[in-house]
């Protein structure tokens with residue numbers, strides 16, 4: 001084994017940590033090889049008897065040293081940077097006091113942390129930036145937005161968030177491949193960055209979704225909105241110029257949703273959601289547009305979304321039920337009833353079919369609901385067969401165009417009739433004219449097939465749609481129903497009167513029954529009877545009611561003729 005001091009010198013020279021010993025005046029007494037390497041010095045250079053200042057430029061250093069010497073313990077993690085031959089390097093140093101013989105000295109230990117810092121920076125970059133466009137990602141955007149909100153809270157100025165989605169991006173990706181799609185995203189990123197101010201943030205959320213956050217807009221909301229709109233329009237215009245993507249010229253446009261914020265009035269997720277909603281509005285109104293968030297629109301969409309969710313569960317939770325409304329003949333006898341859906345919602349109470357049927361149509365829920373209505377109606381007809389008062393009542397069921405167009409529809413109706421064993425002639429299906437907009441030939445075929453097994457058909461809301469007389473002659477209808485809007489107009493306007501009389505004539509000429517809907521007054525009734533209508537439905541005779549009430553009404557109804 002070699003002599004200890006020599007060994008120590010060698011260890012000291014090879015270790016990656018640099019150390020310097022300073023005397024009480026801060027003058028360098030000793031420095032190891034590592035520190036000389038770090039600072040590009042060699043042993044021959046005049047570093048001895050100098051202060052630390054020849055190595056580094058840390059203004060507070062003298063102050064730190066004197067505090068430590070006065071018994072101030074030690075200092076960890078003094079960070080500093082320094083230009084070396086190989087570029088900027090980062091260092092981290094510790095200062096502590098030690099006793100060397102009689103003398104008190106200061107130990108300065110330093111580590112080159114350049115590589116560690118680089119990998120930390122890289123981790124930061126990966127965690128906070130989008131790899132494709134080098135823009136901030138969602139996480140960093142959220143951080144920046146939180147800052148913007150605080151700044152806005154202090155200054156009282158508005159900020160704005162723009163949600164930008166490229167129109168038809170998917171089709172570019174699908175037809176030209178992802179590489180070309182990536183080029184577009186990169187070009188969009190640089191156009192966005194070029195068109196905002198320094199303090200503003202451009203971020204990519206993923207896919208073709210970008211967000212621009214604007215700071216320090218006017219403190220008056222209207223002014224701020226105008227400023228945001230100008231910038232949004234500028235961006236929309238910029239992003240609509242043609243792109244050169246790997247030799248391909250491509251045309252694209254954005255849909256932009258804008259939401260304003262001030263201070264912490266709304267939270268961050270809310271503002272993002274609002275801008276997103278506005279963006280959807282921009283898409284819905286034809287793309288390549290700028291739309292502002294509108295609270296009313298949000299309320300509507302939220303209501304709809306809730307209703308949609310609840311509607312999905314309504315069948316399973318047995319919240320749907322049928323009401324029945326009587327139809328009477330000229331002598332006041334109940335000849336039929338219309339089954340009308342009701343949704344008993346636990347919070348909202350009775351929801352009108354006018355509200356939920358269109359929604360059910362859009363969602364496709366109309367199919368299971370409609371099927372359920374037909375099954376219920378057949379079961380009810382069967383029960384009425386055994387009741388002398390009710391046994392001759394014909395039950396009308398509303399069928400939506402979408403339901404009729406299902407391939408299984410004819411089978412479903414036939415099966416319901418067979419399984420319950422009802423007289424098919426007592427089931428009437430009400431169609432609206434809208435089904436003619438679909439495949440008429442197919443619809444006629446289905447109607448004929450059902451008619452052959454005894455089922456009857458009525459045309460509901462007649463006169464409000466598009467039916468042509470040519471179709472009317474080909475449809476196996478039994479009945480036309482005059483829409484209630486015309487009946488309501490009888491007392492008020494000539495046009496309604498003309499419509500009512502015309503519809504009655506059409507029915508007579510085609511040999512069809514005629515029923516007037518929505519009859520509420522004696523005056524309406526008198527007019528209808530005068531022109532030859534002899535079947536009625538409306539509040540004048542009975543409102544739609546639940547089954548027990550309906551049966552009671554039927555037993556009590558007096559003839560009026």
Ligand code: C2E
Pocket residue numbers: 325339340341352353354357370373397398399400430460461484517518519520537538539540544
């Ligand atoms: P609709 O088939 O034309 O039904 C007549 C509507 O007029 C019913 O509204 C009924 O309550 C209302 N009504 C009846 N008499 C009067 C009256 O004298 N005055 C006034 N102001 N209104 C009267 P309801 O029950 O709200 O149903 C609205 C619509 O919802 C129905 O119009 C029908 O298109 C649809 N609907 C109801 N049940 C079903 C169903 O089971 N399936 C399908 N697909 N649609 C249904």
Ligand code: MG
Pocket residue numbers: 338398430460
């Ligand atoms: Mg109807």
Ligand code: MG
Pocket residue numbers: 460461481483484517
């Ligand atoms: Mg109707």
